[in-house]
Amino acid sequence: MNTSIKNILQNNDFSKDDIIELLYANQSETKFLYQKAKEVKSGQIGDKVYLRGLIEFSNLCAKDCFYCGIGKSNKNVQRYSLSDREIIQAAQFAFDEHYGSIVLQSGEVKSREFENRVDRLLKQIRKITGNNFGITLSCGEQNESTYSRWFESGANRYLLRIETSNKELYNKIHPHDFLHIFEKRIESLRVIKKTGYQVGTGIMVGLPGQTISHIADDILFMKAIDIDMCGIGPYIEHKETPLFEQRNTLMPLNARFELTLKVLAIIRIMMKDINIAASTALQSIDKLGREKAIQIAANVFMPNITPQSYRKNYNLYDNKPCIAESPVECQSCTVARINLANGKVAFGEAGDAKHYLHR
Numbered sequence: 477m478n479t480s481i482k483n484i485l486q487n488n489d490f491s492k493d494d495i496i497e498l499l500y501a502n503q504s505e506t507k508f509l510y511q512k513a514k515e516v517k518s519g520q521i522g523d524k525v526y527l528r529g530l531i532e533f534s535n536l537c538a539k540d541c542f543y544c545g546i547g548k549s550n551k552n553v554q555r556y557s558l559s560d561r562e563i564i565q566a567a568q569f570a571f572d573e574h575y576g577s578i579v580l581q582s583g584e585v586k587s588r589e590f591e592n593r594v595d596r597l598l599k600q601i602r603k604i605t606g607n608n609f610g611i612t613l614s615c616g617e618q619n620e621s622t623y624s625r626w627f628e629s630g631a632n633r634y635l636l637r638i639e640t641s642n643k644e645l646y647n648k649i650h651p652h653d654f655l656h657i658f659e660k661r662i663e664s665l666r667v668i669k670k671t672g673y674q675v676g677t678g679i680m681v682g683l684p685g686q687t688i689s690h691i692a693d694d695i696l697f698m699k700a701i702d703i704d705m706c707g708i709g710p711y712i713e714h715k716e717t718p719l720f721e722q723r724n725t726l727m728p729l730n731a732r733f734e735l736t737l738k739v740l741a742i743i744r745i746m747m748k749d750i751n752i753a754a755s756t757a758l759q760s761i762d763k764l765g766r767e768k769a770i771q772i773a774a775n776v777f778m779p780n781i782t783p784q785s786y787r788k789n790y791n792l793y794d795n796k797p798c799i800a801e802s803p804v805e806c807q808s809c810t811v812a813r814i815n816l817a818n819g820k821v822a823f824g825e826a827g828d829a830k831h832y833l834h835r
């Protein structure tokens with residue numbers, strides 16, 4: 477093995493130069509990176525994999541991110557919002573099946589009506605689940621008062637990916653308007669944390685214009701803001717988005733996939749006790765993508781429990797998995813996948829991030 481990689485891997489904390497070297501590691505060196513991540517994972521986390529039932533409850537979105545298939549300018553998307561009853565039923569399914577937690581995810585809508593609706597839903601879901609159940613929100617940037625209100629009503633985790641921590645790159649992949657402001661997004665993460673949520677963020681790997689140096693900074697950014705949860709996936713082009721024009725500049729899909737796994741491994745070593753999700757996007761490149769992430773670093777799996785008929789309209793990127801499946805199909809698939817990855821499904825456990833409990 478390259479002595480430099482060997483030396484780097486003797487530590488549990490890496491400088492920017494170390495991270496860059498690890499991200500450039502060749503195939504044989506990468507094995508040692510994965511080995512180390514596996515050791516850290518088994519020592520800190522063990523083989524438990526927590527389930528988060530994912531409810532994509534609405535694809536209405538005021539934003540227009542250049543990478544995302546449900547941005548507001550995409551007129552080919554059939555817009556939907558699940559009824560309260562459908563959302564509650566999905567949450568009930570997750571609770572009855574001992575999933576331990578759910579994620580309520582939607583496009584970004586900022587209105588009094590939306591705030592009230594989510595608030596009402598949270599209260600109803602908490603009545604069903606009691607407190608030993610995780611409720612994560614992934615509903616974009618909101619005002620501080622909204623974050624607080626939702627927290628008071630029972631949400632205890634919030635996911636908001638920074639997407640990239642580099643302002644210049646951020647501005648290249650988002651429109652320049654009052655809704656897509658880099659500083660505002662960082663500020664939201666700070667407010668979410670201050671409110672008391674377990675805070676999750678992440679990036680896309682392989683974005684057009686993204687460099688290894690950017691990704692190293694992203695990892696250091698996540699460490700610096702002291703995240704509890706992390707969701708990272710490869711960028712995958714979507715035909716009906718502005719970034720699709722730049723598809724010829726991208727690294728090949730398999731390289732994006734390998735790079736994502738390396739990023740996850742480095743994060744596991746540097747942020748040993750956080751929850752790391754095996755992102756669905758990994759599976760759209762490699763059929764065993766989520767299993768590989770679990771074997772190396774991830775300890776969270778998000779089975780889709782959105783009613784089947786809506787799923788085709790939540791196409792963030794092309795070839796998104798689980799579109800034709802139902803909640804029950806994803807359930808058996810999930811258990812099989814976790815077993816295949818030598819994980820133990822942590823039924824009935826809310827699975828708070830150890831990092832948060834130690835804060």
Ligand code: 5AD
Binds near residue numbers: 545709711793
């Ligand atoms: N490729 C991969 N991930 C995407 N997301 C949105 N569009 C894409 C894409 N084209 C991710 C973003 C967002 C999350 C919900 O989905 O990171 O935060």
Ligand code: FES
Binds near residue numbers: 798
């Ligand atoms: Fe949905 Fe496998 S998890 S089909």
